[in-house]
Amino acid sequence: MKKTILPLFLILAMSCSKEIPVHKNVHKSFDERAKYLVSLMTLEEKVSQMSYESPEIARLEIPEYNWWNECLHGVARAGIATVFPQAIGMGAMWDKDQMFKVATAVSDEARAKHHEFASRGKRGIYQGLTYWTPNINIFRDPRWGRGMETYGEDPYLTGELAVQYIKGLQGDDTNYFKLIATAKHFVVHSGPEIDRHRFNATPTPFDMLNTYSPHFEKVIKEAGVYSVMCAYNSYNGLPCCGNTELNDLLRNDWGFNGYIVSDCWAIVDFYNKDAHAVTETQQEAAAMAVKAGTDLNCGSTYPALVEAVKKGHITEEELNVSVERLIVARLRLGLFAPKGAVKFENISYDVVDSENHRLLALETARKSLVLLKNENNLLPLSKNVKKVAVIGPNSNDLEVLLGNYNGYPSNPITPLNGIIQKLPNAEVNYAVGCKTAKGLPIFEVVPSAVLFTDESLKENGLNAEYFSNLECEGNPLYTQIDDNVDFTWRTTSPFEDIKYDQFSARWTGYISVPKTGKYALGGEAFSGMKLYLNDSLIVAREDVHHPKKEYEYVTLKANIPYKIKLEYKQNNTDYAIMKFLWEAPNDSLEKEAIQLAKESDVIILCMGLSPLLEGEEMKVKVDGFSGGDRLDVKLPATQTELMKKLQKLGKPMVLVLLNGSAVAINWENEHIPAIIEAWYPGQAGGTAIADVIFGDYNPAGRLPLTFYKDINDIPAFSDYNMKGKTYRYFKGNPLYQFGYGLSFTTFEYSNFNVPSSIETNKELLVSVEVTNTGNVAGEEVVQLYATKVIDDGFNPTRNLVGFKRLFLKVGETKTVNFKVVPKQLASVDENYVQVVNNEVLQFSVGGSQPNEELDTVQKVITKEVQLIGGAYLINN
Incomplete structure (x- = not known):
């Protein structure tokens, strides 16, 4: 066969035609690639990518993506997963190494789940790689219901633990994220829950610098957290998600270069008359949020940005900044990455629940x-x-x-x-x-003995109908009698030819009880549920993609048939629960x-x-x-x-x-x-x-x-002034103090090595020997505190400045070293800047806080240190 020789210009033309597009070119920076990709989008396409449910842009090969995911103490709401202690329990470990191990395991399961979902074409809620974790708000008041999601009341302990958790989630690759973590809720947010959509937090500058912001600064500078969620409440008169002061603090002062996401439906509060009501329209609210740096909307307001641009509330160029940030995030998670470039894609699914x-x-x-x-x-x-x-x-x-x-x-x-x-x-x-x-x-599954298929009360159970749609519409695919309603479907469905993640069911019949009294009737459902009694809706569970018990108390008379109808909707999740629950008088x-x-x-x-x-x-x-x-x-x-x-x-x-x-x-x-x-x-x-x-x-x-x-x-719950709250400001004697905990063995501290004086701009190096003097091997949490000799009434009286959890055999001695940096010893002065002053501080080391009026098992050693050399200004 005769060999064909192509002209040089044709060879060059063919070469150019195969040139890699900028957004797929791994030799370009992520910023360059994102900027180019966004330049190809229409205004409507850009806006579509700024909502948590981001649709596919097929012509640009951008797949659908849902940004909402949770992994507070294990992968949440996405089927079987390893469940670790709630965050407050992990805070009680006082163990940075363990936090990193837990986060690594969680992110392994998250990656494996995501790729399994994607392989089945599933890209819905709780199936992506952007996680709205951790919650690092300060648990400043024990009444706050969400305090369980935090690591406690101390910003230093919170920051140290959060850094490790975030590092474990985001991974160790310099180019690609394992997951993206989100520090929330920025910035002054800790109840009351009933007021969160209208509350205006006005902390003193002392409290802002000493309590509400240090741990957020730490996770940005030390963990490189790539996402921050802004809070529902207002801060100094403006909603946090529309507050330019907070955006400036994050980006300009602390060097944050990721994206900001709103708390869910927080931007609705901008124009809701029962909430902050700082704008008149959705368009103004959306524009206000984006201008304040909120790139992504968990909610339904940002589609109004198309009209907001047309009306001049915001420019398309301003939107580009946010869209580019979001595209960079997706690129760094593996969008358009060459095969094999993202090592985390190789995590096997068998790691889940391993x-x-x-x-x-x-x-x-x-x-x-x-x-x-x-x-x-x-x-x-x-x-x-x-x-x-x-x-x-x-x-x-x-x-x-x-x-x-x-x-x-x-x-x-x-x-x-x-x-x-x-x-x-x-x-x-x-x-x-x-x-x-x-x-x-006290909930139990409603027993079959009180459930009947019809008013004659002759046959136990309920009439069940199963549908392949979400609304119990049309003719059911299957009908049967179920003894009761107590179902958990894990990536399975009631019947083989019904999609496990998209079906509905309805149970009808009668309930008749043997004893007159007050009964709680309700259920637990994932995703949606409705319960009718005698055709009246008494319990409704919204389609919110996580199970929760809902109920209502009703009076039922003995031996009277009451008509029951229970409907269930399963919508795009890998875990389905439907339980008909009650509490009978006892x-x-x-x-x-x-x-x-x-x-x-x-x-x-x-x-x-x-x-x-x-x-x-x-x-x-x-x-x-x-x-x-x-x-x-x-x-x-x-x-x-x-x-x-x-x-x-x-x-x-x-x-x-x-x-x-x-x-x-x-x-x-x-x-x-x-x-x-x-x-x-x-x-x-x-x-x-x-x-x-x-x-x-x-x-x-x-x-x-x-x-x-x-x-x-303690002061009122709504009082965000820290005076009188947490161990750092509380003047009374608590029942149990921060840092308290006993052991089956005893420990002794010796050779507390701390200088008698140190210059204000120098690091303080401290060491102490710890010995297990009991009869049982065990762990000890060594705690180092700095206490002011003279309390100025504005700054914390005492601060945790170091901690270490370590294991000691019986009779074993170990040396523990701490390094305290100047910022940890700073006070906020009358000009609201952080300064390390010439003063005397008491440094205490032991298994607890020093407290002469409370019994402590371990001896706490305290020494005074003179800070010298003149005031040292902390430069953030």
């Missing part, structure tokens, strides 16, 4: 537990105990393992199950004993618990709070709780009243608290010999609790927040 991750969840739960009291060394209990009574509403409740913003474990272990597994040769019995709080139901809860306790050798109480009472903007119908927040810090009276009666029996008692915020357990602290704080401990919580109670693990957690004795000890 044995290693389950063990890590157990280790993390153990580390989060705080031993608050152990009178006469009651703990650990002997495993040879014969009869154990496990009593309390939190003993066997999955809800209190998971907290909120949670995933779904394959094998969760409640405290009851953990104790049963720990004692195979003992008789372990359980009684609820009381409600968590008066008015909160006057014997307390009697059952007391009788059980009388027959037992030891009583283990599982009390506390519930995610059904505390959380984000909730409709709570229980006295003492409002909108997800608490009105008091006491343990609900139902629980204390029961414990007082049980205590009179004279049996050994152990109290395990499961809750997301501090509780005033004054009576319990005086009368119950052993108390453990377990938080919302995640999937392995029950095993971890049993390990501590029976001596297979030596606890070392420390409180990340102050437990006050009374709500009147």
Whole structure:
């Protein structure tokens, strides 16, 4: 065959035709590629990419993308995942290394899930790589329902832990992110929940610099967090998502170069007359937010930007800045990346819920537990105990393992199950004993015995209809009689030919009860649910893509048939739940618990709070709780009243608290010999609790927040002035102080090496030796504090400036070193700048804070250091 020789110009032309487009050219910077890609978009296409549900732009090969995802303590709302302790529990570990391990495991599962979703063409909510985690707001008041999502009340502890969590999420590649983390909610945000859409936070400059902003600055400068979520509330008169002052602080002062996302539907508050109401229209609100640096809208307002440009509220060039930031983020997550360029794409799906991750969840739960009291060394209990009574509403409740913003474990272990597994040769019995709080139901699945297919009440069960659409429309594909409604579908569907992630179901029939009384009727659903009683809608669950119990109290008369209709909608998720729940009248809860306790050798109480009472903007119908927040810090009276009666029996008692915020357990602290704080401990919580109670693990957690004795000890919840709140400003004696926690062993501190003086612009190097002087190996949390000798009334009295969790064998000694930088010792002066002044500071090291009026197991060593050399101005 004769060889064809092509002319040179044709060869060149063919070469040019194969030239890689700028946005796909890996030799170009991400900024150059994003700028070019955005230049190809129409105005409408640009605006479409600025909402969390970003549609496909097929002509530019940009796939659909949903920016909304959560991984507060494990991959959330996306099917089976490893569930670690709620964030406040991870804060109680005081362990930076463990935080990084947890985040690495979480991001492994997140990457694996994303690629599995994408392989099936699924790009919806909770299926992307941009995660709205962590919540690093300061838990300044124990009444705040969302405080459980934070790492506690101290900005230094919060910042140090958040840096590690963010690094673990975002990965170690210099070009591509493993995930993108989001620090939220910027900046002064911590309740009350009922006012968050209209509240105007006006912190003093002292509090802004000392408390509300340092940890945000830290995660930007030290962790490189690539996304920040602005808060619902206003800051100094302007909504945070429309506040140029906050954008300037982030970008100009701290060097933030990522993107800002609004909290969900926060920009609606700009023009909502019941909220901030700072603009008249959606167009003005959207323009205001973008001009203030809010690049991405979780909500429905930004589509109005097309009209806003046409009306002159904002220019297309101003929009380009935001769109380019968002495209850079997607490029750095792997959009248009050559095959093999993003190493995280190779993470196998079998990492999800793997044995290693389950063990890590157990280790993390153990580390989060705080031993608050152990009178006469009651703990650990002997495993040879014969009869154990496990009593309390939190003993066997999955809800209190998971907290909120949670995933779904394959094998969760409640405290009851953990104790049963720990004692195979003992008789372990359980009684609820009381409600968590008066008015909160104790839910059970409605039994088949009270459900009937028709009004004749002859056949038990409900008529079930299953549809391939979302609205129970048309003829059902399947009909059958279900005994009751208690379903969990995990990437499966009720029938093979119905899509597992897009179907609906309807159950109809009658309910007839044997006893007249007040019943709670409701359900738990993922995604949407409606419950009708005698054709009246009594419970509606919106399609919000995460399960939650909804209910209503109704009076039912004995032996009367009541018509029931229950509808369920499953919309684009990999995990489906539908449970028809009730609470039937029961006057014997307390009697059952007391009788059980009388027959037992030891009583283990599982009390506390519930995610059904505390959380984000909730409709709570229980006295003492409002909108997800608490009105008091006491343990609900139902629980204390029961414990007082049980205590009179004279049996050994152990109290395990499961809750997301501090509780005033004054009576319990005086009368119950052993108390453990377990938080919302995640999937392995029950095993971890049993390990501590029976001596297979030596606890070392420390409180990340102050437990006050009374709500009147602190200022009003709505007061954002820090005076009188948290250990840094509180002048009274708490029930348990920040940093408090006991061990089964003892530690001794010696050779505290700290200079007597240091120049104000120099780092302070500190060392101390720690020895395990007890009979059990264990971990110690070494804490270093700086306390002002002269309190100026504006700056914190005391600051945590260093901490280290370490393991020590019996008799072992280790040296711990700390480096304290000048900024950690700075005060805010009358000009509102941070300055290190000539003054005397007391440095204290030990297993707790120094406090002469509170008993401490460990000896705390304190030495004075003179700062010299003149005022040193901190340059941010």
